[in-house]
Amino acid sequence: MERITVTINGNQYQALKGSTILKAAEANNIHIPTMCYEEGLSIPGCCRMCVVEVKGARKLLAACTTPVTEGMEIQTESDRVVEARKDILRLYLASHDLRCLTCERNGDCRLQDYCYRYKVEDTPYRGEQKKYPVDISNPFFFRDYSKCIMCGKCVRVCAEINGAYVYDFMEKGFDSKVTSAFDDPNQETACTFCGMCVQVCPVAALVEKSVMWAGRPWEMQKVKTTCPYCGVGCQLKLKVKDGRIIGVAKDKSGSNLGHLCVKGQFGWEYVHSPDRLTRPLLRKNGKLEPVSWEDAYNHIARRLSSIRDQYGGQALAGLSSAKCTNEENYLFQKFMRTLIHTNNVDHCARL
Amino acid sequence: MAGLATAFGSGAMTNSINQLLQTNVILLVGANTTEAHPVTGYRIKQAVKDGSRLIVVDPRKIELVRYADLWLRIRPGTNVALLNGLAHVIMRDDLWDKQFVAERSEGFEEWRQGLEQYTPEYVANICGIKPELIEEAAHLYAQAEKATTVYAMGITQHTSGTNNVFAIANLAMVTGQVGREGAGVAPLRGQNNVQGSCDMGALPNYYPSYRFVDDSAARQDLEKAWGVSPEAGAPGQPNGQGPAGLPVEPGLTVTEMMKAADRGEIKAMYIMGENPVLSDPDANHVIEALKKLDFLVVQDIFLTETAELADVVLPAASFAEKEGTFTNTERRIQRVRKALEPPGEAKPDWLILVELANHLGRPWHYPRGPEEIMEEIARVTPLYGGISYARLEETGIQWPCPTPDHPGTPWLHAEKFTRGKGRFHRVEHLPPAEEPDREYPLLLTTGRMLYHFHTGTMSRRSKRLEAIHDHELAMLNPDDASHYGICDGDTVQVESRRGKVKTKVQVTDHVPPGVLFMTFHFKETATNLLTNAAVDPICKIPELKACAVRVSKV
Ligand code: SF4
Numbered sequence: 001m002e003r004i005t006v007t008i009n010g011n012q013y014q015a016l017k018g019s020t021i022l023k024a025a026e027a028n029n030i031h032i033p034t035m036c037y038e039e040g041l042s043i044p045g046c047c048r049m050c051v052v053e054v055k056g057a058r059k060l061l062a063a064c065t066t067p068v069t070e071g072m073e074i075q076t077e078s079d080r081v082v083e084a085r086k087d088i089l090r091l092y093l094a095s096h097d098l099r100c101l102t103c104e105r106n107g108d109c110r111l112q113d114y115c116y117r118y119k120v121e122d123t124p125y126r127g128e129q130k131k132y133p134v135d136i137s138n139p140f141f142f143r144d145y146s147k148c149i150m151c152g153k154c155v156r157v158c159a160e161i162n163g164a165y166v167y168d169f170m171e172k173g174f175d176s177k178v179t180s181a182f183d184d185p186n187q188e189t190a191c192t193f194c195g196m197c198v199q200v201c202p203v204a205a206l207v208e209k210s211v212m213w214a215g216r217p218w219e220m221q222k223v224k225t226t227c228p229y230c231g232v233g234c235q236l237k238l239k240v241k242d243g244r245i246i247g248v249a250k251d252k253s254g255s256n257l258g259h260l261c262v263k264g265q266f267g268w269e270y271v272h273s274p275d276r277l278t279r280p281l282l283r284k285n286g287k288l289e290p291v292s293w294e295d296a297y298n299h300i301a302r303r304l305s306s307i308r309d310q311y312g313g314q315a316l317a318g319l320s321s322a323k324c325t326n327e328e329n330y331l332f333q334k335f336m337r338t339l340i341h342t343n344n345v346d347h348c349a350r351l
Numbered sequence: 352m353a354g355l356a357t358a359f360g361s362g363a364m365t366n367s368i369n370q371l372l373q374t375n376v377i378l379l380v381g382a383n384t385t386e387a388h389p390v391t392g393y394r395i396k397q398a399v400k401d402g403s404r405l406i407v408v409d410p411r412k413i414e415l416v417r418y419a420d421l422w423l424r425i426r427p428g429t430n431v432a433l434l435n436g437l438a439h440v441i442m443r444d445d446l447w448d449k450q451f452v453a454e455r456s457e458g459f460e461e462w463r464q465g466l467e468q469y470t471p472e473y474v475a476n477i478c479g480i481k482p483e484l485i486e487e488a489a490h491l492y493a494q495a496e497k498a499t500t501v502y503a504m505g506i507t508q509h510t511s512g513t514n515n516v517f518a519i520a521n522l523a524m525v526t527g528q529v530g531r532e533g534a535g536v537a538p539l540r541g542q543n544n545v546q547g548s549c550d551m552g553a554l555p556n557y558y559p560s561y562r563f564v565d566d567s568a569a570r571q572d573l574e575k576a577w578g579v580s581p582e583a584g585a586p587g588q589p590n591g592q593g594p595a596g597l598p599v600e601p602g603l604t605v606t607e608m609m610k611a612a613d614r615g616e617i618k619a620m621y622i623m624g625e626n627p628v629l630s631d632p633d634a635n636h637v638i639e640a641l642k643k644l645d646f647l648v649v650q651d652i653f654l655t656e657t658a659e660l661a662d663v664v665l666p667a668a669s670f671a672e673k674e675g676t677f678t679n680t681e682r683r684i685q686r687v688r689k690a691l692e693p694p695g696e697a698k699p700d701w702l703i704l705v706e707l708a709n710h711l712g713r714p715w716h717y718p719r720g721p722e723e724i725m726e727e728i729a730r731v732t733p734l735y736g737g738i739s740y741a742r743l744e745e746t747g748i749q750w751p752c753p754t755p756d757h758p759g760t761p762w763l764h765a766e767k768f769t770r771g772k773g774r775f776h777r778v779e780h781l782p783p784a785e786e787p788d789r790e791y792p793l794l795l796t797t798g799r800m801l802y803h804f805h806t807g808t809m810s811r812r813s814k815r816l817e818a819i820h821d822h823e824l825a826m827l828n829p830d831d832a833s834h835y836g837i838c839d840g841d842t843v844q845v846e847s848r849r850g851k852v853k854t855k856v857q858v859t860d861h862v863p864p865g866v867l868f869m870t871f872h873f874k875e876t877a878t879n880l881l882t883n884a885a886v887d888p889i890c891k892i893p894e895l896k897a898c899a900v901r902v903s904k905v
């Protein structure tokens with residue numbers, strides 16, 4: 001890849017030829033704010049949040065769509081740029097439902113972050129507030145369009161990645177909004193509840209129900225792990241608070257690129273099911289009764305070794321599990337082969 | 352798995368999931384990707400939107416049919432005929448890759464002779480489709496710069512499953528559509544760690560890294576690594592005087608174990624994290640077999656239908672409560688991290704195994720836990736030789752990764768096949784083990800749906816998933832529905848020679864006439880009471896995809 005030299009905020013940097021100003025800046029750890037841009041989706045360049053000043057250009061240019069050229073001189077935080085961004089933020093605030101106190105995205109919201117960064121406390125445009133009913137009808141997430149900033153990321157991720165085409169820009173003018181056809185609840189659309197729209201929403205317009213009143217974003221621990229369902233092996237982050245999972249955040253390091261399906265995104269509740277086994281059980285007089293680990297181990301060791309010693313290892317068999325880890329599968333076959341002395345070990349992969 | 356392993360030397364997906372985005376033609380055979388492997392389904396749709404061509408071979412009108420250039424709605428169980436038909440056209444029209452065949456394959460001539468009778472007309476008749484479709488599909492696949500065949504259970508769960516896979520491998524070799532970035536063969540694994548279980552040797556005929564148990568060099572290596580005395584009389588050997596060393600005889604597969612248990616030859620079983628009562632074919636037979644055991648240990652996170660039959664039940668930790676790794680369908684080894692403590696006294700499976708081994712007199716000792724177990728795995732598993740937790744911290748690595756400085760392998764068989772030369776296998780179309788007849792006139796096929804998983808142990812205890820979909824909904828074609836007087840939403844009884852279940856019915860052209868589709872996610876409708884335990888003679892996958900049934904309204 002050919003490299004060129006650009007000047008950003010007075011310093012010279014190397015950039016890949018053909019990359020956008022936004023990518024070139026990011027690659028050099030210069031953060032340009034964005035609302036409608038999302039890596040991996042098409043780039044509408046509509047929010048204007050990422051505008052920058054380029055020497056020789058009359059207008060401010062959108063960093064997400066403008067390619068870098070050799071010798072380009074870019075200002076990402078000049079007075080003109082900052083004033084433009086402030087104005088965009090003031091327009092967002094004009095109709096936004098500003099009940100931040102109890103908002104689930106408080107502390108994890110792009111609108112808050114950028115207002116703070118550019119010291120925007122209020123808006124001179126304050127007009128009519130958008131007041132839409134909150135749709136809580138599906139089991140997985142709610143839709144609160146009084147908070148929507150119309151970035152369109154949900155529209156694009158649903159169309160371009162999932163292929164369900166649930167949302168679009170509807171109506172015109174003040175009433176314009178991003179929603180499903182006829183405002184239908186998701187369960188009456190082609191929605192497959194992958195939750196990817198929730199994951200890309202920069203504000204609290206789309207929020208997992210499970211995090212409601214469950215904790216503030218900064219109180220959650222995020223633990224990166226692998227989805228326990230199918231063989232695609234998507235990477236995700238479990239949101240954990242007080243020893244319980246309360247939701248799932250995206251992780252872009254794996255080949256799923258942050259994309260998930262409904263099972264990875266919303267299928268973790270079984271972990272906290274009241275049906276979980278919590279004690280070893282031993283059958284006594286036909287009934288399974290709780291016993292200590294020590295008793296369970298002793299009983300198993302006695303029975304397995306006596307059957308093995310009496311009939312030989314071929315009289316025993318073990319089923320390992322495609323749900324268990326590599327380490328566990330490894331130990332299981334080693335257990336059967338070295339302790340029980342049999343190759344009668346399999347798992348249900350064939351099924 | 353056996354099919355690809357025999358043809359190429361490795362049973363795994365040859366390429367990476369995201370290389371589907373670079374493929375010009377995707378041949379999707381018996382894989383309902385958007386339901387069973389949804390994120391891979393997204394990639395196929397993305398590829399099509401970017402201009403890739405898609406050929407769907409499936410009796411069902413799956414979602415991806417909407418994205419397909421060609422849809423070959425073949426009769427269930429006729430894949431081999433179709434794939435041979437494609438190869439026939441490719442040879443007839445001289446679209447094959449002569450250099451690839453000459454340099455990189457063997458068994459070609461014999462295979463070629465076997466194709467003679469599979470003319471488009473002959474195949475069209477077997478498969479119930481138009482001959483032109485076969486020609487078009489063959490041309491598209493063979494002439495693509497890069498083509499990838501994607502398949503899943505729809506291919507393997509037939510008595511002819513291994514033959515299906517051979518036929519797919521033949522097609523890839525004759526056209527040179529394998530061994531390059533974006534060109535290959537992609538078997539999609541059902542459960543999250545099927546690939547890893549196989550890699551780790553949780554198989555009756557393989558040690559870790561697919562070394563045969565009857566290969567004496569492999570056996571000696573592992574006897575040394577595992578500290579198994581080659582002397583008779585060491586612990587773990589019957590009566591203190593049984594055979595020395597590791598067992599030589601290959602073991603039994605799941606299906607064979609159940610039969611042996613039924614005959615009283617298997618006396619005890621140890622089952623970790625599986626629920627064969629619901630997942631195995633012919634459930635009644637499995638329950639009877641398990642009941643005959645002298646001793647059954649089940650280790651799981653729930654009291655499953657299988658655990659209910661056990662003498663001892665051990666409470667295990669879930670994926671969120673332990674450290675470890677899973678290997679995904681593209682051979683990528685990825686970390687599982689502990690986010691929570693297990694409930695009550697439950698323990699991770701690895702720890703239970705270690706402690707149980709200690710009680711049986713083996714001094715297994717892994718004070719640093721799974722990370723240390725992985726170090727041992729790396730020592731005895733050449734495919735994982737370069738794997739360590741430190742390297743997996745940021746992102747996973749695709750095996751083979753033989754050394755600590757090896758970057759991993761995004762696509763296999765690049766210079767040569769794992770087994771050296773790729774092997775052609777002559778395969779013939781065979782009818783399914785059980786075909787519909789007057790008594791049982793419908794063909795039942797089984798599969799998965801998006802919101803639930805496998806036997807439902809996990810997904811059905813996730814109340815939000817359950818709220819969206821909580822019962823079996825069998826699919827029946829409108830023609831059959833009107834013939835039997837069944838309406839959408841009716842409850843019916845489905846009966847096979849082995850058992851009967853009740854289910855609600857959806858009347859839809861998603862299935863062709865003569866075919867009934869059901870999942871096996873719902874224990875209230877235990878579909879595997881109906882299915883057939885007849886197994887593929889080579890890889891021993893039961894015939895879950897096709898059995899004869901009849902329906903009646905209740
Ligand atoms: S959950 Fe997924 S399918 Fe449903 S609207 Fe959001 S992105 Fe689209």
Ligand code: SF4
Nearest residue numbers: 148149151152154201
């Ligand atoms: S709902 Fe969220 S993602 Fe969608 S347009 Fe509104 S702010 Fe953007």
Ligand code: SF4
Nearest residue numbers: 227229230234261264
């Ligand atoms: S999120 Fe969905 S596609 Fe990804 S691994 Fe989990 S079940 Fe499979």
